[in-house]
Amino acid sequence: MKTLQIKTAQNININFTVANVGQRLLAFLFDNILKFAYIYFVYYVFDFQAVEETFSGDTWTVQAVGILVLIPVTFYTLYSEILMDGQTLGKKLLHVKVINVDGFKPSVSDYTMRWFLRIVDFNLFILLAVYIQSITINDSDFLLGLTFVVGKLVGLLLILFTPNNQRFGDIIANTVVIYLKDEVKFSETILEELADKYVPTYPNVIKLSDNDARIIKNTFKTAIKFNDYKTLIKLRNKIIEVTQIKSIHKSDREFISVVLKDYNFYTQNM
Incomplete structure (x- = not known):
């Protein structure tokens, strides 16, 4: 499996295992099964055809209802990754997640960019339908459909052949999908000793x-070991940027120390 190596400001190398194309396709498949299950549930259990018959003379209303019904499916990947820290249910099942190529949590704009650019990446379920429809009409329609299929394969080909298995949306959003085989180790390395009556600040x-x-x-x-104050300043600024914390500590060293202890407090007591 491919490995992503991230170098910190102090030249510390951290290795992440990059999710392969099989893991990503299985996660994609599971997510789409959930989407189709939702559509089936809405259209048949709630009898959407009855809605169409009720407003048969009002095309705009029928279309508006259809759009509203499809909103959860359309934005599923976006809100799932934002709310579940870089994962959808499919990604969680396959133990993969989206991170920034620098190792930090992607911003909302990063998630939005990679979601929006799915329009130029792959969607296998649509590919098959368009291809079959194209070969049953005429040559011009066939060529048009084939062009569409090839265009949609861009995402799959990029995942296969880019160094970090990134589709177009990942490249533009500066993100990568990793395999969480070391998830337990991550937790073990961030533990801090806390007093019994520790009161968090942030x-x-x-x-x-x-x-x-x-x-x-x-x-x-x-940074503490080598008295690297410039790195402490950069680290403090990055933490504030990601968390929007308003620091009450003037010392960078004290602020970062409290942040780590607070993180341990909240994650151990949630």
């Missing part, structure tokens, strides 16, 4: 992931 630390906390701790320890 609730927003929950916006960090285990990966973020591990990188912060490793970089923090090395």
Whole structure:
């Protein structure tokens, strides 16, 4: 399996296992099964045909209802990755997740960009339908459908042949999908000793992931060891950028130390 190596400000190399095309396709398949199950449930259990018959003379209303019904499916990947820290249910099942290529949690804009660019990546279920329809009409329609299919294969081909298995949306959003084979190790490396009556200061630390906390701790320890104050400043600014914390500590060292302890407090007591 391919490995993504991230180098911190102190030249610490952290290795992540990149999710392969099989894992991503299985996660994609599971997510689409959920989408089709939702559509089936809405259209047949709630009898959407009855809605169409009721508003048969009002095409706009029927279309508006159809759009509303499909909103959860359309935005499923986007809101799932935002709310589940880079995972959909399919990704969670396959133990893969989306991270920033620098090792930190992607921003909402990163998730939005990679979701939006799915329009130029692959969708295997649509590919088959368009291809079959194309070969049953005429040559021009066939060529048009074939062009569409080849275009939709861009995402699959990029995952197969790019160094970090990135589709077009990942490349533009600066993200990569990793395999969480070392998920337990991540948690073990971020533990901090806390007093029994420890009172946290920054609730927003929950916006960090285990990966973020591990990188912060490793970089923090090395910066302290070599009295690298520039790295401490950069690390503090990055934490504030990701969490939107309003620091009450003037010392970078004290602030980062409290952030790590607060993260441990909240993750151990949630």
